[in-house]
Amino acid sequence: MSERPGERRPVRAADRRGERGRAPVVVIGAGLAGLTAAAYLRRLGIRVRVFEAGPHIAGLAKTERDPEGFVYDFGAHFITNRLAAAIGVGAHCRTIKHYGETVRLEGRTYAYPMGLMRRADFILSAIRRRAIVDERRPPRTAADVFRLRYGDALARRVAFPLLEAWSGAPADKLAPSVAAALQHGIGHTLLLKLDGRLTRRAVAIGYSHEMPESPNVWHVYPMGGVAVLCQRLLEGLEGCIELNSPVQQIMVDGDRVVGVRAGGQEHAASAVVSTAPVHVLPRLVVGTDVLRPLARFRYRPMVFVNLRMEGRGLLPDTVLWTPDAGGPFFRLTETPLSMPWLAPRGKTLLVADLGCEVGDEIWRASDEELADRCLAHLDWIPDARRRYRGCRVMRSPIAYPVHLAEYEDDRQRFAQSTGIRGLVSVGRNGEFAHLLMEDVYWRTLDAMRRLVADRAAAAA
Ligand SMILES: Cc1cc2nc3c(=O)[nH]c(=O)nc-3n(C[C@H](O)[C@H](O)[C@H](O)COP(=O)(O)OP(=O)(O)OC[C@H]3O[C@@H](n4cnc5c(N)ncnc54)[C@H](O)[C@@H]3O)c2cc1C
Numbered sequence: 001m002s003e004r005p006g007e008r009r010p011v012r013a014a015d016r017r018g019e020r021g022r023a024p025v026v027v028i029g030a031g032l033a034g035l036t037a038a039a040y041l042r043r044l045g046i047r048v049r050v051f052e053a054g055p056h057i058a059g060l061a062k063t064e065r066d067p068e069g070f071v072y073d074f075g076a077h078f079i080t081n082r083l084a085a086a087i088g089v090g091a092h093c094r095t096i097k098h099y100g101e102t103v104r105l106e107g108r109t110y111a112y113p114m115g116l117m118r119r120a121d122f123i124l125s126a127i128r129r130r131a132i133v134d135e136r137r138p139p140r141t142a143a144d145v146f147r148l149r150y151g152d153a154l155a156r157r158v159a160f161p162l163l164e165a166w167s168g169a170p171a172d173k174l175a176p177s178v179a180a181a182l183q184h185g186i187g188h189t190l191l192l193k194l195d196g197r198l199t200r201r202a203v204a205i206g207y208s209h210e211m212p213e214s215p216n217v218w219h220v221y222p223m224g225g226v227a228v229l230c231q232r233l234l235e236g237l238e239g240c241i242e243l244n245s246p247v248q249q250i251m252v253d254g255d256r257v258v259g260v261r262a263g264g265q266e267h268a269a270s271a272v273v274s275t276a277p278v279h280v281l282p283r284l285v286v287g288t289d290v291l292r293p294l295a296r297f298r299y300r301p302m303v304f305v306n307l308r309m310e311g312r313g314l315l316p317d318t319v320l321w322t323p324d325a326g327g328p329f330f331r332l333t334e335t336p337l338s339m340p341w342l343a344p345r346g347k348t349l350l351v352a353d354l355g356c357e358v359g360d361e362i363w364r365a366s367d368e369e370l371a372d373r374c375l376a377h378l379d380w381i382p383d384a385r386r387r388y389r390g391c392r393v394m395r396s397p398i399a400y401p402v403h404l405a406e407y408e409d410d411r412q413r414f415a416q417s418t419g420i421r422g423l424v425s426v427g428r429n430g431e432f433a434h435l436l437m438e439d440v441y442w443r444t445l446d447a448m449r450r451l452v453a454d455r456a457a458a459a460a
Pocket residue numbers: 028029030031032033034051052053054057058059060061074075076077078079245246247248275276277399400426427428429430435436437438440
């Protein structure tokens with residue numbers, strides 16, 4: 001496992017200072033973040049214990065295969081050559097040659113982002129945006145940011161419907177941070193796209209916010225699926241991981257974490273690294289109520305319908321956004337257009353993303369009902385129903401963190417610190433941030449460096 005380029009440093013004696021006789025660091029969750037944290041600490045000679053609630057490692061980074069040869073990740077999953085190299089699986093990845101996004105609007109398809117600028121109404125509205133938005137006043141919601149950035153027409157017709165389907169909340173109730181994550185300069189994007197064309201590699205655009213974008217960072221897919229990343233991190237952690245062991249309590253004494261309860265037993269801990277969703281922390285933490293504001297943080301549940309279809313090239317490009325589909329999904333991904341190996345020859349996989357709430361009619365619908373609803377809105381694909389061969393449905397009650405403006409101050413405070421000494425919250429759900437795997441990895445390493453430095457300072 002490597003450090004950030006330019007920051008590689010040897011393990012110093014100071015890092016290990018005071019470790020002898022200390023209780024282990026407990027890691028909650030064996031997904032990418034938990035395993036990255038555990039592998040880093042273990043490499044420094046720090047004792048770790050990882051408790052994983054489920055029967056398997058990898059969390060969201062799991063991969064399933066069916067007997068016909070279709071491969072399913074949790075939704076579509078793309079990583080970069082930089083992450084693969086950092087984890088040590090770079091030699092076992094295939095290069096993705098192409099990745100493109102499109103938007104379907106009023107029955108027409110536009111390449112994203114530049115194709116949308118072919119529409120006169122969007123251009124005029126973007127030009128007029130300065131007249132309607134006071135740029136000196138800081139935006140208070142995601143709706144303000146999108147209006148300012150794209151103009152009112154594109155914001156209303158494309159951005160708001162997509163945001164609302166994705167988050168389950170109106171754009172004017174979402175914090176500006178939602179839009180900040182999607183900020184890319186058009187010129188920079190075009191240059192990277194051109195680089196991708198020339199090198200025949202899907203250069204990663206808008207993927208990482210922790211590391212620079214460059215023509216040398218492109219999308220790859222590990223042979224064996226994204227789960228391979230976690231399998232590699234697991235090497236060296238033998239004996240540290242307990243599966244089927246949900247952590248039920250995190251014990252705090254004063255303002256410091258002292259242990260956890262898992263599998264009905266108490267375990268002393270010198271620190272706890274949690275990757276659990278933040279809205280459950282107030283219930284898990286015993287001995288203080290400083291995390292109570294997190295209880296109202298919301299995650300968006302999502303249902304992913306993987307449709308197995310005859311043929312290939314059913315969508316105009318890998319991803320198709322559908323702000324006015326009038327149907328249950330807001331995004332379709334034909335993963336084999338970028339990764340042909342995910343479906344048998346002559347067949348393809350369409351992944352439909354359906355926003356929902358736990359227990360609503362989408363959440364409860366049977367797999368075949370869901371497929372039927374999706375197919376009913378795919379009538380623009382020739383013979384869609386005849387091509388359909390079956391589906392696999394995946395559900396998550398916590399697919400996307402929803403940054404509501406009403407708790408944005410609490411979110412920003414939590415992003416600085418949990419407020420409990422020795423308790424660190426990392427990973428996508430642990431940071432309550434829409435992080436892709438590479439940023440989960442770098443940010444978790446940074447958090448572990450800080451944890452180790454604090455321990456060394458406390459022991460000095
Ligand atoms: C639909 C979708 C598409 C995505 N696409 C991409 C993509 O293309 N590229 C990309 O890089 N990333 C993508 N991501 C993001 C990526 O999957 C995540 O960033 C990454 O897998 C998160 O890892 P994690 O360890 O933070 O969390 P998780 O994978 O959620 O792991 C957390 C683990 O903690 C365990 N746990 C929770 N509570 C407890 C408890 N109390 N006790 C014990 N264990 C507990 C869980 O069982 C789980 O195994 C996508 C995510 C989604 C939802």
